[in-house]
Amino acid sequence: MDWRALGVSLWLGFGTVLVLVPFGLWLGHTLASRQFRGKGLLEALVAVPLVLPPTVLGFYLLVAFGARSPLGEAFEAIAGQALAFSFPGLLLASAVASLPFAVQPIQRGFEAIPVEVREAAACCGMPPWRRFARIEVPLAWPGILTAVVLTFAHTLGEFGVILMVGGNIPGETRTLSIAIYDRMQAFDDRGAGLMAAVLLAVALLALTLTTVLGRRVGPRRG
Amino acid sequence: MQIWIAAAVMVASFAAGAGAPPQRAPIVAAAADLNPALAEIAAAFLRDERQRVELVFGSSGLLTRQLHDGAPFELFLSADESFVEQLADAGLTRDSGALYGIGRIVLFAPHGSPLKPEDGFDGLARLLDTGRMTRFAIANPEHAPYGRAAEAALRARGLWDRLQPRFVLGENAAQAAQFATTGNAVGGIIAYSLALSPALKPRGTYWLVPDTEHPPLGQRMVLLRRAGPVAERFYHYLQEPAARAILKQYGFTIPK
Known part of the structure; x- marks a missing residue:
């Protein structure tokens, strides 16, 4: 059992949730409540990591991160290290890969709120920000919770993108899913089997949690 | 709004902290x-x-x-x-x-395989003749040097074209060895160093390819x-x- 790899996976999972869920709240809310030109394209862009092979994402990210790209150069100037094959780079990559898992459930959560509720709040003179925090977020709660759990679980399960932009560095970019591949190639079937079982348990737990909580919590009364 | 700023700061410090552990x-x-x-x-x-x-x-x-x-x-x-x-x-x-x-390469076959490595490349040719050849593992010659050595040796023996439809390509020498030794292929050409490793040695038999058969x-x-x-x-x-x-x-x- 590679404990460091488990640590990297957990940090990456928490980090991705921390980055994506606030962003998902903003984007999901915008998509659910506004009509604008190019909305269809934006929604397609959010969903595209679902259908793209990880190699396509990995290829573009690697090019974008590369030491010769503007993003890679800027990061290297600030942090003193390359973005590719580093933990921050991995965090960014997994945020892109998990984007639909955060945005879509949140968007559905907001869309489920009846228009009259929003209008009533506006009518009473509630400023938009308070309306968002006091009325809409509590009502969209099951969607937000689903987004948190799915983002975390999907990040732990990510493999292809991480293999391409991470570089399998112990303690930094070797996640549990990569460690399984690594152990397999080192002919350590016992180690690989143990870690595979851990990931299976985490995935099952996460999905059970979303189903059960989604049913029990229901929309919270704000 | 404060929550958002706090979250942003947390994320930034977390990313920076995780990125630069000391020494x-x-x-x-x-x-x-x-x-x-x-x-x-x-x-x-x-x-x-x-x-x-x-x-x-x-x-x-x-x-x-x-x-x-x-x-x-x-x-x-x-x-x-x-x-x-x-x-x-x-x-x-x-x-x-x-x-x-x-480095050296070996012809490896797992126990129970129809391929008998001790007969060398002749045994490989005979197996092709009998039609009992299923899959044969080598490392990808595009980017794995052991794959290149395997390709050179097989070409020199005129076996490359005949084996072409039978190849499974390992992404690197270790994956090729994994394919060759787990019984999913009749065998393969793998690194000598891996054939000698404690994990693989008990899995089958091998024949050391003479180093005159491929570039060093x-x-x-x-x-x-x-x-x-x-x-x-x-x-x-x-x-x-x-x-x-x-x-x-x-x-x-x-x-x-």
Whole structure:
């Protein structure tokens, strides 16, 4: 059992949730409540990591991160290290890969709120920000919770993108899913089997949690 | 709004903190054929010199590509010489490095396979004649030096074209060995160092391909420009008797 790899996976999972869920709240809310030109394209862009092979994402990210790209150069100037094959780079990559898992459930959560509720709040003179925090977020709660759990679980399960932009560095970019591949190639079937079982348990737990909580919590009364 | 700012600050500090741990062990990137051997050498290095190195394994081609893209490796052990030359030409290395061994390839078959490695390439040809050839594993010749050596040997024997529809290509030497030894293929051509490893040796039998059958697999290592003192020490340690004894035990020919 590679404990460091488990640590990297957990940090990456928490980090991705921390980055994506606030962003998902903003984007999901915008998509659910506004009509604008190019909305269809934006929604397609959010969903595209679902259908793209990880190699396509990995290829573009690697090019974008590369030491010769503007993003890679800027990061290297600030942090003193390359973005590719580093933990921050991995965090960014997994945020892109998990984007639909955060945005879509949140968007559905907001869309489920009846228009009259929003209008009533506006009518009473509630400023938009308070309306968002006091009325809409509590009502969209099951969607937000689903987004948190799915983002975390999907990040732990990510493999292809991480293999391409991470570089399998112990303690930094070797996640549990990569460690399984690594152990397999080192002919350590016992180690690989143990870690595979851990990931299976985490995935099952996460999905059970979303189903059960989604049913029990229901929309919270704000 | 404060929550958002607090979250942003947390994320930023978390990303920065995780990215720059103080004084970490240097990362040594090595060709996959070195997997058990180099781990043993690193353990001996830790015992003798009380210094740690982190090991990352992959195909020499993949690791070279990652170095071009800025991977933070300090020492690179290639399974051939061309990738080191390529990195040196790009100005990424300190110098042209040093030869640490000559690799060999073996024809390997798992127990119960219709392929009998002791008959050499003749046995392989006979198996093709009988039509009992299912899958045959080699490392991908595009970016794995052991795959290139296998290709050269099979071409020299006129078996390459006949085997073409039967190949399963391992992404690197270790994956090829995995394909060749787990019973999913009749066998394969794999690195001698892996055939000798404790995990694989009990799985089957092998025949050492004479080194006249393929261009020599000169294993070259090189320090990258960013290499620190520990990586440098390990580079020299690899050329000392203790490390050479381990390499020899894994079937590498030691250069003079």
